[in-house]
Amino acid sequence: MNITFSKIAVPAQGVVVVGVAEGGAGGAKLGPAAAKLDKQTRGALSRAMKAAEFTGKREKTLTLVVPAGTKLSRILLVGLGSLKFLDAVAAERIGAVIYDAVAKDPSMVVILEGTGAADNALLAAHLAGGIRLKSYRFAKYRTKEDKDAKPKLKSVAVQCEYPADAKKRYAAVAAVVDGVFFTRDVVTEPPNIIYPESFVARAKELTKDGVKVEALGEAAMTKLGMGALLGVGQGSERESQLLILRWDGAKDKSAAPLAIVGKGVTFDSGGISLKPGAGMWDMKWDMGGAGVVVGLMRALARRKAPVNVVGLCGLVENMPDAKAQRPGDIVTSMSGQTIEVLNTDAEGRLVLADVLWYAQQRFKPKAIVDLATLTGAIIQALSEHYAGIFSNNDDLSAKLIAAGQAVSERLWRLPMGDEYDRDIKSPVADMKNIGGGRAGSITAAQFLQRFIKDVPWAHLDIAGVVWNEKGTALAPGGSTGYGVRLLNRFIADNYER
Numbered sequence: 001m002n003i004t005f006s007k008i009a010v011p012a013q014g015v016v017v018v019g020v021a022e023g024g025a026g027g028a029k030l031g032p033a034a035a036k037l038d039k040q041t042r043g044a045l046s047r048a049m050k051a052a053e054f055t056g057k058r059e060k061t062l063t064l065v066v067p068a069g070t071k072l073s074r075i076l077l078v079g080l081g082s083l084k085f086l087d088a089v090a091a092e093r094i095g096a097v098i099y100d101a102v103a104k105d106p107s108m109v110v111i112l113e114g115t116g117a118a119d120n121a122l123l124a125a126h127l128a129g130g131i132r133l134k135s136y137r138f139a140k141y142r143t144k145e146d147k148d149a150k151p152k153l154k155s156v157a158v159q160c161e162y163p164a165d166a167k168k169r170y171a172a173v174a175a176v177v178d179g180v181f182f183t184r185d186v187v188t189e190p191p192n193i194i195y196p197e198s199f200v201a202r203a204k205e206l207t208k209d210g211v212k213v214e215a216l217g218e219a220a221m222t223k224l225g226m227g228a229l230l231g232v233g234q235g236s237e238r239e240s241q242l243l244i245l246r247w248d249g250a251k252d253k254s255a256a257p258l259a260i261v262g263k264g265v266t267f268d269s270g271g272i273s274l275k276p277g278a279g280m281w282d283m284k285w286d287m288g289g290a291g292v293v294v295g296l297m298r299a300l301a302r303r304k305a306p307v308n309v310v311g312l313c314g315l316v317e318n319m320p321d322a323k324a325q326r327p328g329d330i331v332t333s334m335s336g337q338t339i340e341v342l343n344t345d346a347e348g349r350l351v352l353a354d355v356l357w358y359a360q361q362r363f364k365p366k367a368i369v370d371l372a373t374l375t376g377a378i379i380q381a382l383s384e385h386y387a388g389i390f391s392n393n394d395d396l397s398a399k400l401i402a403a404g405q406a407v408s409e410r411l412w413r414l415p416m417g418d419e420y421d422r423d424i425k426s427p428v429a430d431m432k433n434i435g436g437g438r439a440g441s442i443t444a445a446q447f448l449q450r451f452i453k454d455v456p457w458a459h460l461d462i463a464g465v466v467w468n469e470k471g472t473a474l475a476p477g478g479s480t481g482y483g484v485r486l487l488n489r490f491i492a493d494n495y496e497r
């Protein structure tokens with residue numbers, strides 16, 4: 001999609017979208033361009049707004065088809081809501097609404113006016129970002145498709161008061177959208193295409209963005225003593241991988257990085273503790289955490305973020321097989337701690353245990369954030385509206401929650417503590433990999449914490465938010481890319497410069 005920014009000049013033909021603020025005496029407030037269109041159509045705009053009770057409420061739309069007095073094919077009014085509350089994420093959501101209304105047209109002009117000098121460029125850039133976020137499609141495996149069902153939108157001209165600034169702002173927004181799309185792509189790929197080694201191959205595309213890409217195979221991980229991760233991959237024909245991505249954008253390249261760790265189970269059958277058949281296909285997106293890591297690295301690299309970040313993905317396929325690990329097996333993690341594997345379907349924590357340990361040993365990070373589709377229990381607790389956050393550090397946790405709030409990828413903190421940790425005591429090993437069945441997301445987090453030394457750490461359980469069949473405000477149905485915008489914002493607000 002080609003997006004350009006220019007000064008406001010109402011076009012003579014085609015589709016024009018005009019943002020209309022809420023205000024005045026409870027009604028809509030037309031900016032100069034909208035007022036000009038109203039005049040040109042001899043008041044058709046005002047009459048239509050009145051008849052449809054369109055007051056400029058945020059995300060509400062009103063369409064005028066072939067308005068008399070013009071050669072336009074359509075005028076789409078879109079509500080901006082109260083300008084006082086119009087922020088970047090609100091602009092993105094408005095962009096997404098515009099996309100849905102105009103996707104079948106090849107091109108459109110969007111006019112954003114009256115927002116005030118300080119915000120105009122930022123809002124225009126994010127509005128454009130929202131259009132792109134919602135336009136995501138994954139059609140590579142379709143060999144036939146109804147032509148009429150296919151979106152046609154190719155070019156978007158955003159007209160605003162400060163187009164040069166908007167264009168600059170948009171460069172950073174577009175980098176993040178690129179990252180989100182990369183995440184959505186890898187997460188959506190089927191599990192016969194994306195497996196540990198092919199995930200690594202896909203991640204190597206990031207070298208073009210300036211990211212350093214490195215991967216360890218099973219021989220190297222065996223040497224490191226990663227018995228917990230390797231046990232999970234043991235029943236798979238595919239070789240397990242540890243993917244390491246580095247973006248050293250800070251002035252001081254040797255400054256301690258931030259570490260972002262992702263669960264990358266490319267397919268989770270449950271292993272010998274096999275999952276039921278219905279819905280098992282969802283487990284292709286059990287690498288959603290790793291998907292966020294690669295998308296985030298793309299976003300940071302493409303916007304040349306002045307920060308050092310290392311991304312690590314534990315990539316395994318969890319399969320039942322004669323060689324697979326059994327319920328009851330005891331494995332030794334890289335940390336030296338032993339784990340009784342009572343349920344081979346609680347595999348994500350086993351993978352993360354070794355990756356978290358490795359991340360701390362090798363990189364001495366100033367903080368660690370992990371993302372994982374770790375538990376079904378988090379979906380019971382929070383549904384699709386929030387991801388769960390667990391942390392040993394109030395400050396880190398507050399910063400992540402604030403970033404999530406700002407980009408509308410919300411987090412809700414759940415408690416941790418010894419009361420819960422007791423639940424994973426084992427009679428024969430240092431711990432077992434499942435709790436007693438209650439508060440399953442918390443016992444999973446307690447398990448992870450046993451592999452954290454004294455570094456600020458947060459664990460995001462994203463099982464409920466990685467995939468959304470109906471779609472969200474900024475994503476069509478399927479993979480959402482949740483986490484990329486959140487961590488990008490968290491890093492931008494707290495670690496850059």
Ligand code: BES
Pocket residue numbers: 268282286343345346347348373374375376377434435440463464
């Ligand atoms: N990948 C699943 C968690 C999951 C479930 C993610 C549904 C997305 C949607 C994880 O590996 C798993 O199987 N967890 C078990 C843990 C249990 C055996 C303690 C679960 O949540 O049932």
Ligand code: MN
Pocket residue numbers: 268270344345346347348
């Ligand atoms: Mn599982």
Ligand code: ZN
Pocket residue numbers: 265268286345347348373374
């Ligand atoms: Zn899993």
